[in-house]
Amino acid sequence: MLKVNRTILTGIFACVVASTSVLAQPATNDAITTSAPEGDHAPRRILYEKDGPNPFYIEEGPTLTSTLYHDGSRVEVPTTITTRFSCFQDTTGLTLADLKEAVRLSEAQDGMWNPIVVNDRGAERGTGLNIVINVTTGAPSAAVLDAIEESAQFVESQFTDPITVIINFRWINEGGLAFTQNVSTSTSYTNTRASLIADMDSDDFIQSFLPVGSTLPVRFNGASATVTNQNTIRFSKDNYRAVVGSLGGGNSSITVNPTLSYDLDPTNGINFNQLSFQDTLIHEIGHALGFTSATDINAATGLTLTEALDLYRFQRTDGTGDYNPDTYAEFQTTPRTIDQNTPNDDANVDIIDFEYRMSDGNPDQASHFREQSPSLGVMDPIISFGETSYPEQYMESDINMLDAIGWNYASGDCNDNGIFDACEVDCGNPDCAGVGGCGTADDCNDDDIPDDCQLNGNDCNANTVPDECDEAALITSQPSSIGVCPGDPAALSVTAPGAGSFQWKLDDVNVVNGGGVSGATTATLNISSVDESDEGVYTCAVADGCILVTTNEVTLTVLDPVSITSQPVASDSACTGETTIITVAADGDNLTYQWRKDGIPLVNGGNISGANGPNLSISNLDLSDQANSPGYTCFISDTCGNSEESTASTLAIVGPEFINQPQDTCVDSGQPAVFATTVNPPSGSSLFVQWHKNGSPMSNTGNISGVFTDTLTINPASAADEANYSLRVLVIGPNCIEFSDAAQLTVDDCNCPNPGDMDDDGDFDLADMSGFMQCFGEDVTVNIACDCANVASFDNVVDLDDWAVLESLITGP
Numbered sequence: 001m002l003k004v005n006r007t008i009l010t011g012i013f014a015c016v017v018a019s020t021s022v023l024a025q026p027a028t029n030d031a032i033t034t035s036a037p038e039g040d041h042a043p044r045r046i047l048y049e050k051d052g053p054n055p056f057y058i059e060e061g062p063t064l065t066s067t068l069y070h071d072g073s074r075v076e077v078p079t080t081i082t083t084r085f086s087c088f089q090d091t092t093g094l095t096l097a098d099l100k101e102a103v104r105l106s107e108a109q110d111g112m113w114n115p116i117v118v119n120d121r122g123a124e125r126g127t128g129l130n131i132v133i134n135v136t137t138g139a140p141s142a143a144v145l146d147a148i149e150e151s152a153q154f155v156e157s158q159f160t161d162p163i164t165v166i167i168n169f170r171w172i173n174e175g176g177l178a179f180t181q182n183v184s185t186s187t188s189y190t191n192t193r194a195s196l197i198a199d200m201d202s203d204d205f206i207q208s209f210l211p212v213g214s215t216l217p218v219r220f221n222g223a224s225a226t227v228t229n230q231n232t233i234r235f236s237k238d239n240y241r242a243v244v245g246s247l248g249g250g251n252s253s254i255t256v257n258p259t260l261s262y263d264l265d266p267t268n269g270i271n272f273n274q275l276s277f278q279d280t281l282i283h284e285i286g287h288a289l290g291f292t293s294a295t296d297i298n299a300a301t302g303l304t305l306t307e308a309l310d311l312y313r314f315q316r317t318d319g320t321g322d323y324n325p326d327t328y329a330e331f332q333t334t335p336r337t338i339d340q341n342t343p344n345d346d347a348n349v350d351i352i353d354f355e356y357r358m359s360d361g362n363p364d365q366a367s368h369f370r371e372q373s374p375s376l377g378v379m380d381p382i383i384s385f386g387e388t389s390y391p392e393q394y395m396e397s398d399i400n401m402l403d404a405i406g407w408n409y410a411s412g413d414c415n416d417n418g419i420f421d422a423c424e425v426d427c428g429n430p431d432c433a434g435v436g437g438c439g440t441a442d443d444c445n446d447d448d449i450p451d452d453c454q455l456n457g458n459d460c461n462a463n464t465v466p467d468e469c470d471e472a473a474l475i476t477s478q479p480s481s482i483g484v485c486p487g488d489p490a491a492l493s494v495t496a497p498g499a500g501s502f503q504w505k506l507d508d509v510n511v512v513n514g515g516g517v518s519g520a521t522t523a524t525l526n527i528s529s530v531d532e533s534d535e536g537v538y539t540c541a542v543a544d545g546c547i548l549v550t551t552n553e554v555t556l557t558v559l560d561p562v563s564i565t566s567q568p569v570a571s572d573s574a575c576t577g578e579t580t581i582i583t584v585a586a587d588g589d590n591l592t593y594q595w596r597k598d599g600i601p602l603v604n605g606g607n608i609s610g611a612n613g614p615n616l617s618i619s620n621l622d623l624s625d626q627a628n629s630p631g632y633t634c635f636i637s638d639t640c641g642n643s644e645e646s647t648a649s650t651l652a653i654v655g656p657e658f659i660n661q662p663q664d665t666c667v668d669s670g671q672p673a674v675f676a677t678t679v680n681p682p683s684g685s686s687l688f689v690q691w692h693k694n695g696s697p698m699s700n701t702g703n704i705s706g707v708f709t710d711t712l713t714i715n716p717a718s719a720a721d722e723a724n725y726s727l728r729v730l731v732i733g734p735n736c737i738e739f740s741d742a743a744q745l746t747v748d749d750c751n752c753p754n755p756g757d758m759d760d761d762g763d764f765d766l767a768d769m770s771g772f773m774q775c776f777g778e779d780v781t782v783n784i785a786c787d788c789a790n791v792a793s794f795d796n797v798v799d800l801d802d803w804a805v806l807e808s809l810i811t812g813p
Contacts, residue, residue, distance in 0.1 A: 063076050077186065086254070086256070217333070296361050313337060357376070471547055488530055488640075503521055562587070593614060627650060662712075758772060
């Protein structure tokens with residue numbers, strides 16, 4: 001392929017656009033969407049037009065009925081026809097009037113020629129895309145017709161979408177100018193997203209990350225942070241039919257200027273002074289399939305359109321607003337940038353896994369990759385003399401972006417039987433419904449390629465099965481890694497029913513029989529008495545004629561005996577209520593642990609955990625956890641019968657010992673209250689004690705004494721002293737702290753815990769009534785013995801109010 005630099009060769013044609021324009025009366029956005037009746041040359045209303053370099057105009061087409069694929073609903077869609085000079089027509093000095101005159105002259109010749117239908121293979125084409133070229137005007141040579149057919153067949157081979165794309169082709173013989181007329185339509189963003197997701201095949205991913213909701217965030221000015229929520233997406237007619245729904249109406253058209261010098265056969269390269277006809281036509285078909293951006297139309301008309309390819313168009317750099325997505329999450333929220341963005345030259349199409357730099361509209365039309373060397377794809381804006389990308393004119397970049405807008409990429413037809421490989425091996429492929437011959441091919445390795453395409457040099461035993469599939473089927477059960485005690489026997493086995501030979505290997509060296517080893521060339525390797533020399537990585541080479549497979553690597557490990565490497569601490573002390581952990585470490589394989597306290601095995605539960613592991617934990621310690629005969633030990637054993645016991649770890653519980661706890665006390669107001677306890681310090685230690693009231697430390701003051709002793713006195717007691725009292729004990733040195741039980745002080749209410757129960761026998765009967773009568777009229781502050789008769793407690797006198805309450809309590813004689 002000869003790549004000629006555009007700066008030194010004058011005959012290079014490009015899709016070039018400038019920003020100056022003269023516009024017709026603007027219409028609304030809703031009016032811009034296209035489709036023209038085929039063969040209808042009656043005047044149509046021009047919606048927008050642009051003069052100057054690379055002129056164009058947009059005509060109003062009919063409104064058509066479409067049935068949406070993703071939900072079956074019927075909608076009315078408007079259509080438009082966009083006419084512009086072909087990408088590779090030299091537009092230097094050409095005006096809008098020249099474009100309209102070229103269209104008039106070419107349409108005037110329609111009907112003067114016998115139409116030629118190129119590449120309509122109909123049912124013979126199998127599944128997938130059918131590109132039909134209607135040569136409506138002119139008499140191209142047989143070589144041109146062959147080149148047209150080969151171009152159409154190449155595009156067909158790339159995609160599986162089961163639709164027919166018809167493109168009208170004009171070959172103007174008398175000084176005509178090349179131009180294209182693309183039919184377009186539009187639909188809601190909601191339908192767009194749902195349709196692209198419903199159309200996804202096995203190699204699609206990005207469509208599911210299109211922004212959720214009814215609108216697409218778009219910046220139509222690259223210099224502004226303003227975001228427009230776009231609710232309508234524009235499609236080429238054929239892109240719409242491939243993805244969104246059915247649609248009739250007219251066809252897109254391509255008019256070619258035969259006065260240009262074309263090389264029709266790219267198989268032997270392109271002459272240095274000619275253009276590749278096939279690359280040129282395939283490029284224009286790419287635009288008909290939807291490789292278009294609204295950027296240039298918006299810049300020339302002030303419209304805010306979004307085309308299918310613009311779903312993936314972003315600012316190339318992050319800029320101040322992080323406008324270039326780096327993750328799928330950012331792809332869902334980052335606004336698209338549909339702006340010429342000059343002079344920044346800052347446009348990309350981005351599908352996260354891939355991103356490609358795009359033309360920004362100056363000097364090249366935005367509906368292309370950015371011109372660079374080497375070319376990004378056939379959808380570059382420039383095809384130079386002597387240049388071709390044959391035999392794969394659609395490069396990875398072209399395929400990825402056409403795939404992103406809904407053209408399902410074909411995996412190929414390896415055996416040239418007219419059935420795409422993906423369909424030939426699997427009728428379940430969503431693009432293969434109703435395809436004749438689908439699901440008839442074997443695909444033993446599940447790579448979506450029929451087996452018969454993989455036999456050349458890959459079928460050593462001539463059984464029509466690829467060697468890798470024979471290899472995959474040879475071994476039905478792999479050997480497993482094992483651990484063996486020294487001196488014990490060991491066996492490694494592989495299952496391969498059809499195998500004719502076996503060879504076991506240790507660390508890639510063939511194993512031989514002898515010295516306790518047998519079965520080295522059979523399915524099972526036996527070792528009678530394992531030692532360290534047998535340890536290593538084993539494989540087995542399994543053969544069935546020319547099919548040779550090596551098993552997975554497995555390991556034979558000679559188990560190490562238990563050996564304690566770190567003993568528990570010899571002695572330890574801890575405060576009551578705390579947690580202590582005793583640890584042992586040991587080497588060896590498959591070890592088991594059993595902790596013991598003074599020779600008695602421990603079990604997990606209560607305050608014990610880790611009884612069967614290297615770390616024994618004892619929580620909430622008390623004196624019962626103390627051990628010194630001999631203390632805590634750990635018995636460790638392995639599966640080979642070896643065992644060791646650790647040295648003992650004694651544990652001293654450092655905490656006070658309460659001999660007596662304080663008791664609840666009830667006193668009359670003004671009487672003394674005393675709380676006492678007996679507490680002994682641990683051997684060799686002393687104590688610091690302090691009484692607490694309701695959990696707060698006390699001090700000797702007023703009626704309080706003995707706060708720092710084991711006996712607390714409150715004299716005299718009053719209602720303000722009612723509380724819970726406990727003794728805090730600190731063991732000096734280890735600083736262990738423990739509290740006594742809490743004891744409650746009640747003031748008054750001591751003589752009568754149950755008002756009305758005069759004899760304190762737990763019930764209310766005649767004896768209580770008799771006692772009540774003896775106290776009737778008494779003042780209980782004077783006669784404290786009558787306190788239980790003051791049942792109602794309305795005042796200090798036993799009266800009829802108290803009798804009424806007592807009478808209601810009587811339950812027996």
